[in-house]
Amino acid sequence: MIRNFQKSEQYRSRIHQLIPGGAHTYSKGDDQFPALAPAAIDYGKGAYVWDIDGNKFLDCSMGLSSVSLGHAYEPVLERVRKELERGVNFQRPSVIELEMAETFLGLVPCHQMIKFAKNGSTVTTAAVKLARAFTGRNLVAFPQEHPFYSYDDWFISQTACNRGVPEAIKNLSVTYKADNLESLTVLFEKYPGQIACVISEPEKNAGIPEAYLKKAIDLAHQHGALYIVDEMVTGFKTDFPGSIKKYNVEPDMATWGKGIANGFAFCALTGKKEVMELGGIKQKGSEKVFLISTTHGGETHALAAGLATIAEFRNKQVVAHNHAVGRYFIESLNSIINKASLGDYIEMANCDWMPIFTFKDKDKAVSPGMRTLMMQEMIARGVLFQGAFIPCFSHQHEDVDFFAAAFDSALNTYQEALNADYSQHLVGDPTAPVFRRYI
Ligand SMILES: Cc1ncc(COP(=O)(O)O)c(C=O)c1O
Missing domain, CATH: 3.40.640.10 (Type I PLP-dependent aspartate aminotransferase-like (Major domain))
Structure with missing residues (x-):
């Protein structure tokens, strides 16, 4: 279980003094994650990222879905490097x-x-x-x-x-x-x-x-x-x-x-x-x-990245791969949710390009607290989860299996929180809407 966020704590205490919101999009902000979460990513490769404490996570959001092939994806980098040498x-x-x-x-x-x-x-x-x-x-x-x-x-x-x-x-x-x-x-x-x-x-x-x-x-x-x-x-x-x-x-x-x-x-x-x-x-x-x-x-190297990305999508049937991963994800996760008899409390959109979850409380009401708790438990199990899974070309079936095993295990805590309350298990506050009037 990943519980070491020491450097993340330090990062958090510094960054908000320097950058309003502590990030360059509000959806990456601290109020969008549980307290027990990485505050900053050090680097990424393929479908994985490493935080500043050295923790490794399966990435489910891929840079707000911008990273469609994978982090530091070599065929794109190769084209970018060539262009960089020629001026930007x-x-x-x-x-x-x-x-x-x-x-x-x-x-x-x-x-x-x-x-x-x-x-x-x-x-x-x-x-x-x-x-x-x-x-x-x-x-x-x-x-x-x-x-x-x-x-x-x-x-x-x-x-x-x-x-x-x-x-x-x-x-x-x-x-x-x-x-x-x-x-x-x-x-x-x-x-x-x-x-x-x-x-x-x-x-x-x-x-x-x-x-x-x-x-x-x-x-x-x-x-x-x-x-x-x-x-x-x-x-x-x-x-x-x-x-x-x-x-x-x-x-x-x-x-x-x-x-x-x-x-x-x-x-x-x-x-x-x-x-x-x-x-x-x-x-x-x-x-x-x-x-x-x-x-x-x-800017030339960004256009080069775009050209290399388009070439990969054209030549490697990327969308078909991503949809196949998405369908496997839906199948695997539905079977776990059904096995745990939690279908009334966890819903998943049947959408192969972006399966997204809705988490509910014991009254079957949509619950930010239960959602944040699930994020906390998934993060502890090495999955940087924010409520959705966005398949990219670097995600393989094994990554879905890894996600599914973490989800299966996290459901124990979810079940306990359903019987009692999320606040007994969640460290810190639930996430808050980005578009809110008051901080
Ligand atoms: C549908 C849609 N349109 C526009 C934007 C704005 O894009 P950007 O953040 O690159 O300015 C976003 C960003 O989340 C979006 O989801």
Whole structure:
């Protein structure tokens, strides 16, 4: 059992004095993990990471799902090393930008233009801006239940954590019920001629109703709005390149990030020429949209990582491997949960690209305390678990077996906590929502 987090304690006591939140995304923060958890990772290889106390863990989240092939994955590193030797940033675009543009657009035939960035928020915000410019409308619509689209004000204004966002900005975003055409229809009727775009993840772990995506895109178009599919999470996971291929749909724009460069900072906005071109400089006399303009957007080695990642996905049937691991995971874990007769207390989404758990208390109510307890017990058994398992190319069936054995053993504590209370077993506090008003 892993219980040595001495260096982690020291790290924690120092980092919060220097970095607000102690991390560079709130979802990696201390309040998202139990007290008995590594505070910082030293290094990773394949599907495993080592923390600063030297503890080894099976990684289930793979850098917020950005590491789609594996940590320090050699074929990607090899390509990156070569590119590093040639310089990373120049006064004019690097030749690799054209290579990436052609390669990536080759994966997304419904789109003719692409723009690169370093973070997902940059591309989702750019898509919203283009939609506003194209339609001449102000409002942006997204599903109210979906967790995250951008750290920019247009999204954060709609969360509980909206301090610092002016009311005027908040009024420019409107929400509807996810995957619910009626709710989207009502929204368009409520704001006639005002909604510039709908931005939505194409599917969550629960899947979507038959033909929903196509109907939602048609609906937006009927009302003169654009439809943006955010493939940040689904890209390179549900299919290759993503759900727009799986469901055979043609949104006006799509946004890509996590997973497309095996953890390197490469994100992309793809879109139809007539929309994307508004950000160009070739249509003499037309009004210019100041689209993404960043010093590091074309950083050569990140593009090289992206090209190497795409090559691996193409040549090695990565998505098929990941889905097979996901299906084996679902089978193994369901059998353990059923054997322990805990089906009423632990649910798992039947989703081969990202099986995700819901943990409940003795009253069958969703319980952050029980979830955090399970994280604590899995971490103690060498699994860096945050409630989901995101298969990557380095995960093998044996890794699933390792996870399953740890889960089976951790269920003893879960069962005891069901009979009493999680607080008798959990060290520290349960995790707290990222989007909360008060700390
Ligand atoms: C669906 C979705 N869109 C956009 C983003 C923003 O991406 P980034 O953190 O790279 O800015 C995220 C990040 O979690 C996301 O899950």
